[in-house]
Amino acid sequence: MSTDFYADASDTAEGRVFTVTGQDWDEIAADLGEGDAAERIVVNMGPQHPSTHGVLRLILEIEGETVTEARCGIGYLHTGIEKNMEFRSWTQGVTFCTRMDYLAPFFNEMTYVLGVERLLDIEDQIPEKAQIMRVLLMELNRISSHLVCIATGGMEIGALTVMTIGFRERELVLDLFELITGLRMNHAFIRPGGVAQDLPPGALDEIRSFVALMKKRLPEYAALCNANPIFKARLENVGHLDLEGCMALGLTGPVLRSTGYGYDLRKAQPYCGYETYDFDVQTWDTADSYGRFRVRLNEMHESLKIIEQAADRLARLEGAPVMVADKKIAWPSQLSIGSDGMGNSLDHIRHIMGESMEALIHHFKLVTEGFRVPAGQAYVPVESPRGELGAHVVSDGGTRPFRAHFRDPSFNNLQAMGLMSEGGQIADVIVAIASIDPVMGGVDR
C-alpha cells in the first residue's frame, strides 16, 4: 500500500479509488495487482482540471494510454437561470440570459430578445441603428470568443504564448465593450425593442483603430500556428467527426463547418439584416481539430469585414433612435454622464416629472411590472461563435416569460465528445474538447 498521503487507496461501493498525484504510477500498478481491477481503469478528469475548459468532468475508461470509453459529467455550473427567468419581467430576463454563455453574452441576449420581439410582433419596427449596433457588438463578441477558444486551446496543449497573445487582443475587445456598454462582460445591453443606449462619442474611431490593429495582429496567429509542425501534429486527425456524425448528433458551428459544409445561420436564416453585409462562410474539409482552428481563425477576418461595414453605416446614422418608438414597450430611460456619475438625463427627468403625466405613467408601469407579451411561443436562433444558439420563449400573455429555454450549442456539441475521443490517447481528449470549445456556463446554465 502506498504511503503517500495524497495517493492512498480507499474502498467505496464501486470499488477502490486511487488518487493519482504524479510519479506514483508504478506503485499504483503494483497495488492493482491482477484480475478485473487491473484490466479496467476508469479515470476521473476534472471537474477542477486546468485542461477541461472550466468545470467539466470527464470520466475516461482507459487501456494503457488509449481511451476506450469517454463520458462527460456536467451540471457543476447549473444555477437554474431558466427557472429564475420565469420570475422576472421580460426586460429583466436580459440580465439573466447574458450570464449563460459568458464568453458570448451578446448572442444570448440577441436570441432571447429576437424571440420576445417576434412575440410582440415589432420585428419590423426596430430602428435601423439598433440593428446595426447589434450586429457590430455581436461580431466584436465573436472575435473575443474565438480568441478565448484559440488562447485556451493553445494553453491546454502547452502553447502558452498563444494564450497570452490571445488574451492581449481580447482585452482590446473588452475595452470597446466597456466604452459602449459600461461593462466588460454580462452587459444586458440588447433590450426588447432596441439597445439600452446610443454609442458614446468617439466609439466609431476606437472601433476603426481596433480593426486596423487586428488586421496586423491576426496574421501573427497564422504565422505562429498554421504551419507549426508540433501544433499540426497535435491537432491534425484528432477529434475527427465527419458530416454524417455531426448531423446525427446535432452539431453546429465551427465543428460542422470543419467538415466542409458551409452552414451558417447568418446566411441560411438571416436576422438583424445580416443578408445586407458582405462576408463569406468559412469552411475547411479535414473534419478535425486543425480544421476547426483554421475555421475560427478565418471567421475572425470575416467578422472584421462585417465590423467595418457596420461602422460605415453607423457613421451615417448620427443621432438616430436606438429604441422602438412604441412608448408602451420602449424601456423608459435616457442615461447621461455627469460629475455625479451616470444616471437619467435632466431632460428625461424634466419630461417625466414636469411635463408629461403619460410619460411618467409609462415609466412607472414599465419599470415595476413591465410590458405584456401576447401569448404564444417563438424560437429565433442566431449563429453564436459555437453554433446555433436559440431561445425558445413561451408567453402566457403576462409580463414575464412562462418559460424560456435555451438551445445552447455548447451543450449539443459536447455530446460528440465521446465519439471524438474514444480510440485516441488521453492527450488527444484535451485537444478534441478544446476544438468543440464548450463553455460550461452555457452547458449547465
Added chain:
Amino acid sequence: MFRKVVTEQYPKEKLPTAPRFHGRHQLNRWPDGLEKCVGCELCAWACPADAIYVEGAENDDSVGPDGETGRYSAGERYGRVYQINYLRCILCGLCIEACPTRALTMTNEYELADDSRASLIYEKSDLLAPLLPGMEQPPHPMLLGNDDDYYRGEFKGAEQ
C-alpha cells in the same frame, strides 16, 4: 520579446475606467443639500437581483420646538431606509435607468472588496453624496422654491 509590454502597474498606476463604467452607486443631493431620492422604490422594483431595499417615509414640514422640520427631500416622501447589498448586486444598472429623479447614479469607483459580508451591505449613509459648499445638511425646508421647480431642471445641480 522586443516589443513594449501591455501590462499595467496596478495599483501604482490606475488607468481610469470608461465613462459609462458601472461602479459603486451614489445617492445625490440638490444644490441646497436636500436628497433627490423620494423613496419611490422604482430602483428596487427594477433590480433583477433584489439587491436594493428602500423604506420610504413622509416629509414633515411642521416646525418643531427648536425650529427644525422633518424635510429630507424635495417631494412628499423621502427614502428613510436605503440599502444596497453589494453581495447580491450584479451592477447591471437597471436601477439608475429606473430612477425618475436622478437620485441614484453609478460612479466609476470599482474598489469595493471588503473582508466581511456585513460591511458590503451599504446603508444610505454610505451611499449619499457628500455635502458640497452651499449645501446644508437635511432636514431643512426647500430653499430653491416649490417642488415643481426642482424637477423642471431649473437648478443644474451636479450633472454639469
